[in-house]
Amino acid sequence: MLRPKQRPANIVSRDPERTRQRILAAALKEFAVRGFAGARVGAIARRARINKRMLYHYFQDKNGLFRSVLRHKINERMRRAEEMAVDPKLVSSLPQWFRQNCQDADWVRLLAWESLQSVRDSVLDEKERRRLARQVAEVIRKKQEAGRLRGDVPPHFVQLAKISLTMLPVALPQLARLIVGCSPRNRKFQEEYGRFLETISVGFRPSIVVVK
Amino acid sequence: MLRPKQRPANIVSRDPERTRQRILAAALKEFAVRGFAGARVGAIARRARINKRMLYHYFQDKNGLFRSVLRHKINERMRRAEEMAVDPKLVSSLPQWFRQNCQDADWVRLLAWESLQSVRDSVLDEKERRRLARQVAEVIRKKQEAGRLRGDVPPHFVQLAKISLTMLPVALPQLARLIVGCSPRNRKFQEEYGRFLETISVGFRPSIVVVK
DNA sequence: CTAGTTTGTAACCAAAAAGTTACTTGGAAA
DNA sequence: TTTCCAAGTAACTTTTTGGTTACAAACTAG
Incomplete structure (x- = not known):
C-alpha cells in the first residue's frame, strides 16, 4: 500500500524512452566532438549514464547508432524547414x-x-x-x-x-x-x-x- | 668485381630518403581520406609499400607521423606564400x-x-x-x-x-x-x-x- | 676483408575498444 | 499473487590496431 499501482511521476526506476533519448543525446555530443572513428561507445554510455549493454539493446551497433543520431537530427531539420516554407517571413x-x-x-x-x-x-x-x-x-x-x-x-x-x-x-x-x-x-x-x-x-x- | 663500390644509380635496393618521402606521401593520402582516428598505420605502410616497422623507424609514432605530414605541408604553403608576397601580381x-x-x-x-x-x-x-x-x-x-x-x-x-x-x-x-x-x-x-x-x-x- | 651501423622483414605482443553472455530486477498483465 | 517479458547490470570474449622484438641483409668505415 505504500506503492500505488500508478507509479509516482517523480520516482522512476525504468523508462525506456528516456533511456533511448539519453543515449541519442550523448551520442550526438560524442560524435560531434570526436567524429565516428574517434568516438568511443564506452564514452557515450558513460555520458548517458547507462550501461554499455543498453546501447546495443536500443541500437544495432556503433554504426547503427551513428545513423540513428543523424536521422533524428535530419527529421528535426525537416520539420523546421517545413515551418519556414509556410511562413515566408521566416x-x-x-x-x-x-x-x-x-x-x-x-x-x-x-x-x-x-x-x-x-x-x-x-x-x-x-x-x-x-x-x-x-x-x-x-x-x-x-x-x-x-x-x-x-x-x-x-x-x-x-x-x-x-x-x-x-x-x-x-x-x-x-x-x-x-x-x-x-x-x-x-x-x-x-x-x-x-x-x-x-x-x-x-x-x-x-x-x-x-x-x- | 661484378659489384662496384659505387652503386649503380638505377638499381637501388636501399634509399632512406625515398622511403621517408614515400611514407609521408602515403600518410598524407590516408590522413586526408580517413582523418587521424580513422587512419590505420598498417594501411599507410601498405600504401607506401614499406614495412610497418620502418614507419616507426623514421617517425616516433602515429601522432608524430601526423604532425610530420602537417609540418611538411605547412612548410610548402609557407614557401608559396612568400613567393606570392614578392610578386603582388600573384x-x-x-x-x-x-x-x-x-x-x-x-x-x-x-x-x-x-x-x-x-x-x-x-x-x-x-x-x-x-x-x-x-x-x-x-x-x-x-x-x-x-x-x-x-x-x-x-x-x-x-x-x-x-x-x-x-x-x-x-x-x-x-x-x-x-x-x-x-x-x-x-x-x-x-x-x-x-x-x-x-x-x-x-x-x-x-x-x-x-x-x- | 670485416666489424659495425643502417635499412629492412616477419612474426609477435599488449592494450583498447567493440560487441556478447549470463544473470538480476522491476513492474504490468493474467 | 504469480508469471513473464522488457529493462538493466557486471563481467567476459573477440577483434582490431598501435607498437615491438628478434633477426637478416645491405652498405660503409677502418
Missing part, C-alpha cells in the same frame, strides 16, 4: 543562418564529420536530404523572381555559398581562430561576423552598379 | 583561391580534419601559422588601401569569408554534392562555381551603389 538572411548554425553547432559539426568521412560511399538518406536541399533552393529561386536576390546566378550556388559562409566558422573553429585570432564561440565574434555577413550580402542582391 | 582572387584548393584537395582535407578533431586542444605550430595568416591579411589590407577592395570591413573577416567560399566544397564534397547535385570534383562544376565566385565577389569591392 526565410532567413545570411546573418540569421549564421546565428542558427551557432546555436546548433553540434549538428553542424556532425554534418561536417559525416561529409568528411564519406568520401567515396554515398551519404545517409540521400533522397530525403536532396529533397530538403531542393526545397531551400526553391525558396531562393522565388526570392530571385521577386527581385530580392540577383537572378543571374544558379540558386544552388547561392545556397552553397550561404552554407559555406555560415557553416565553416562553426564547423572548423580552430581554423577560424587561426585567422581571426579569437574563438568563433566568442560572443563578440559572432555579433561582428554577423554584421560582416550583412555587409557582404550586397554581393547577392540584384542591380548593382559599381562606381569606379 | 595575389589571387576568389576563383584563383578556389582553383588552388581544388588542386591541393588533400591539403584542404587534412586541414579540415585537423581543425575538426582539435576542438579543445590548440593546433600544431600555432605561432607560425598565425604569422602566415597575418601575412595574408596584410595583403588584403594593402588591397583595401589601394582601393581595390572595400575598406569598411576587417581584413581577417574578408580572409575568413574567402577561405569559407573556396574551401568548403573541396573539404566537404558530399555536402556540396547534396546541394548542387553533382560531385565538386567534376570539372564542369569547378569551372561554373569559379565563374559564380567571380560574380559574387562584387560584394567585396568598394563603392557600391544599389539601384532599387
